[in-house]
Amino acid sequence: MPEIFLEIDSALNLTLKGSIGTFNVGSNNRESLEVKYFLTHVGLNFSVGSDENLLKELAPVREIFNPEQLSFNEIMQRDIDDARVSNELIPYILDNKTTDLIKFFPPIVVIVLPVKDGENTPDTLYPKVVSEDVEKNKSNVEKWRVTRAGEVGSEVFEFEQPILNNNKADQHDLVALRLNTSKSKLVIVDGQHRAMALLALYRNLKDQWSDAKRQPYAKFYEEWTPNFIRSFNLEEVKLPIIMCTVPTLDESYAGQGDYNLIKAARSIFLTLNKTARKVSRTRNILLNDNDLISSFMRETLSKVKNSDVRAEGGLSIHNVELDQEKQKLNSPIAVTGVSHIYYIVEHLLLESGDLNGITARSGRFSTRTSFSDALERLNCQDALGTEVYNKTKRDSFTDDVAEKLGDEYQDFYGQYIIRILNKFIPFLSHNQATLNLKESLNTSSDIAVESMLFSGQGAIQVFHDHRKNLKDKLSNRYFVTDVPRINAIVNELDKTERRLNLNVQDLHKERANIYIEKCNDRNKFNNNEVLISNVNKLYNDFYTTVAFQSSLICGFFHEYEKVFKNNREELGVIFDEYLGQLNNFFCPTSFSEFKKILSVLIGHVEGASLDDLNISLRSNDSFRGVVFTGEMQPDQWPKFKYLLMEIWKPTNHELSESLKEELQICRKQVFRSLYARKKSLTAQGKNISVEILSEDDKSSAFEEAFNDYNSYLKYFSRASEITKSSFKTEIRMPDSNDDIDNIPECVDI
Numbered sequence: 001m002p003e004i005f006l007e008i009d010s011a012l013n014l015t016l017k018g019s020i021g022t023f024n025v026g027s028n029n030r031e032s033l034e035v036k037y038f039l040t041h042v043g044l045n046f047s048v049g050s051d052e053n054l055l056k057e058l059a060p061v062r063e064i065f066n067p068e069q070l071s072f073n074e075i076m077q078r079d080i081d082d083a084r085v086s087n088e089l090i091p092y093i094l095d096n097k098t099t100d101l102i103k104f105f106p107p108i109v110v111i112v113l114p115v116k117d118g119e120n121t122p123d124t125l126y127p128k129v130v131s132e133d134v135e136k137n138k139s140n141v142e143k144w145r146v147t148r149a150g151e152v153g154s155e156v157f158e159f160e161q162p163i164l165n166n167n168k169a170d171q172h173d174l175v176a177l178r179l180n181t182s183k184s185k186l187v188i189v190d191g192q193h194r195a196m197a198l199l200a201l202y203r204n205l206k207d208q209w210s211d212a213k214r215q216p217y218a219k220f221y222e223e224w225t226p227n228f229i230r231s232f233n234l235e236e237v238k239l240p241i242i243m244c245t246v247p248t249l250d251e252s253y254a255g256q257g258d259y260n261l262i263k264a265a266r267s268i269f270l271t272l273n274k275t276a277r278k279v280s281r282t283r284n285i286l287l288n289d290n291d292l293i294s295s296f297m298r299e300t301l302s303k304v305k306n307s308d309v310r311a312e313g314g315l316s317i318h319n320v321e322l323d324q325e326k327q328k329l330n331s332p333i334a335v336t337g338v339s340h341i342y343y344i345v346e347h348l349l350l351e352s353g354d355l356n357g358i359t360a361r362s363g364r365f366s367t368r369t370s371f372s373d374a375l376e377r378l379n380c381q382d383a384l385g386t387e388v389y390n391k392t393k394r395d396s397f398t399d400d401v402a403e404k405l406g407d408e409y410q411d412f413y414g415q416y417i418i419r420i421l422n423k424f425i426p427f428l429s430h431n432q433a434t435l436n437l438k439e440s441l442n443t444s445s446d447i448a449v450e451s452m453l454f455s456g457q458g459a460i461q462v463f464h465d466h467r468k469n470l471k472d473k474l475s476n477r478y479f480v481t482d483v484p485r486i487n488a489i490v491n492e493l494d495k496t497e498r499r500l501n502l503n504v505q506d507l508h509k510e511r512a513n514i515y516i517e518k519c520n521d522r523n524k525f526n527n528n529e530v531l532i533s534n535v536n537k538l539y540n541d542f543y544t545t546v547a548f549q550s551s552l553i554c555g556f557f558h559e560y561e562k563v564f565k566n567n568r569e570e571l572g573v574i575f576d577e578y579l580g581q582l583n584n585f586f587c588p589t590s591f592s593e594f595k596k597i598l599s600v601l602i603g604h605v606e607g608a609s610l611d612d613l614n615i616s617l618r619s620n621d622s623f624r625g626v627v628f629t630g631e632m633q634p635d636q637w638p639k640f641k642y643l644l645m646e647i648w649k650p651t652n653h654e655l656s657e658s659l660k661e662e663l664q665i666c667r668k669q670v671f672r673s674l675y676a677r678k679k680s681l682t683a684q685g686k687n688i689s690v691e692i693l694s695e696d697d698k699s700s701a702f703e704e705a706f707n708d709y710n711s712y713l714k715y716f717s718r719a720s721e722i723t724k725s726s727f728k729t730e731i732r733m734p735d736s737n738d739d740i741d742n743i744p745e746c747v748d749i
Helices: 049-057 082-093 192-206 215-221 226-230 261-273 281-287 292-306 338-350 372-378 386-391 399-423 425-444 447-454 459-475 483-515 528-543 546-564 571-586 591-601 634-647 653-686 695-714 724-731
Strands: 014-027 030-043 108-114 129-138 141-149 157-162 175-179 184-190 238-245 603-606 614-617
Touching: 014 049, 014 261, 030 049, 030 175, 030 261, 049 192, 082 192, 082 215, 082 459, 108 192, 108 261, 184 192, 184 261, 192 215, 192 226, 192 238, 215 447, 215 459, 215 483, 261 281, 281 292, 281 338, 292 338, 292 399, 338 372, 338 399, 338 546, 372 399, 399 425, 399 546, 399 571, 425 447, 425 483, 425 528, 425 571, 447 459, 447 483, 459 483, 483 528, 528 546, 528 591, 546 571, 546 634, 546 653, 571 634, 591 603, 634 653, 653 695, 653 724, 695 724
Parallel strands: 108 238
Antiparallel strands: 014 030, 014 175, 030 238, 108 184, 129 141, 141 157, 157 175, 603 614
């Protein structure tokens, strides 16, 4: 009986025609990798089968991978501004004023990523890539070069190039790229807004929004009705697209270098977007593989993302704002942000002994690249070896070094950043309130509001922009067809806006009530509006600022390391005591304690209940009145550190004595600054210069400064620790025989 050979069928199911080329990505710290790319185009000409087949497979990252299943290092793309796509990019494509002109877009850049068997997560390397010349007579060409990832029957991709007379594989004519769409995903690394414009038109024409991952975004494109879209010449709608592969990164590469496909994708993204206006600074920080501070921050965020929200304080990755345009948080769900954590890590590791009491931090930390202070703190010379230790810099390191240092960083610093964000009562209250809101939205099945609050950074602003632009188009009579339907869409958006606002209000109410839930005299909290307003002010102006959060972490470690350096034996116990004392102050258990918090941070409070609450904003005995009157920029965090030092009373003797010394330095600086302001105000009132104030005027300014400072310290039960005589010595208050003109003037620190 003759032997039977069964030919294995190829699994490649999507064929594209175009041309190929190569470029390199890498850095001065890692090897350079060759990217093999395939250039073609995609459009809305459905008589061309490849167009529709490609559009079926092409999707933004948010629809390809489940964020819950991705590690933090695998999250690259910023969220799509659907309002911009719908209100700017689609009208650019469908422009009835220039219907005869073909619109140009830069190419959409896609990387072909393999997926793990049985999972919908990206794999780090391709299966083995082979290249061979084969004989087959096709298109009058007898010899073809085939580059394939994976064995026949389970391929990921395959390039096919004709070999012409010069025995070289042609790059421009008859080239094909074939893909196995069940073993690979087309991940957009640049141009996802352009791609979304095309996809939205395709999906509206073909009614392709039913998938659960697509549904939340359909509302942004409803006004583009099939009838309206078909009124344009769709055959001319074409966008160039580049498919990138990195054949070197196959299974044979494992253990040979620092790269993988995820890092290669990040490198391509950063190379393309280094000078792009739309990519936020924080997104570039997140993706930067050439900065150890970014690497450490990702380590912390990965722990947050992978943590069980039920375990401690409910902190989740949606509580971290990833795309910040400014230092201030925009998302009502966020309690901290990338800028916050990056700043904290940078100041934890690169501080070089130049912190001076309450004086604002100076210098540009971004230029501190030596990393010697950080390496000493991390105590990792034995782990790295002397030679590697001496060569390692902030922007010059290997993956192995980053991994080892990351473990040390997380053990010494990162876990305590997370502990603060989980267990400090103001943060814990916020995190629990957001979890309660998420459960409520899940129960009500309000997909639209839930997606805006929890499924994307900046989604709320995108929604607001879209709603406004759609109303503007109606007002300007942009739509000539389906106007009643467009009006109905706007009405639905208005309803969604009202539900969104109500849910944010519910969040603030829930947060405020959780914050005061330990108060034993709840009957005095009888005005929800006043309670919510003041708690919101505490969060917006203090708790969620970079300066306050930096003081919580950097302030603690600055004092701890002065005594213990990188000795970690006492760290956990001392940190828990510190956090417990802060919580005792910032977690009110009575109405009077709630008033004390407001009096310290906002202004002196009078009233027996919320109904008759009266706050003197920036009163003379508040933090703003005594310590600092200016705008609280991040680099002013040492002033908040001083506030926390008045609360913190460590039981460890060495630390307690060290803290007392630092506290005396800070108090003298605070008083000198306060006294200088009082003299300045006195001089302004008399319309004279400070230099010619009388002895009586200076004595009066001194008394005012001391009384205000004394009242401020009563909130911390520490007023008895300062005396007039000590401050007179510090600023050389004159006796009757002193020469007033020789008294040094003070400046505001």
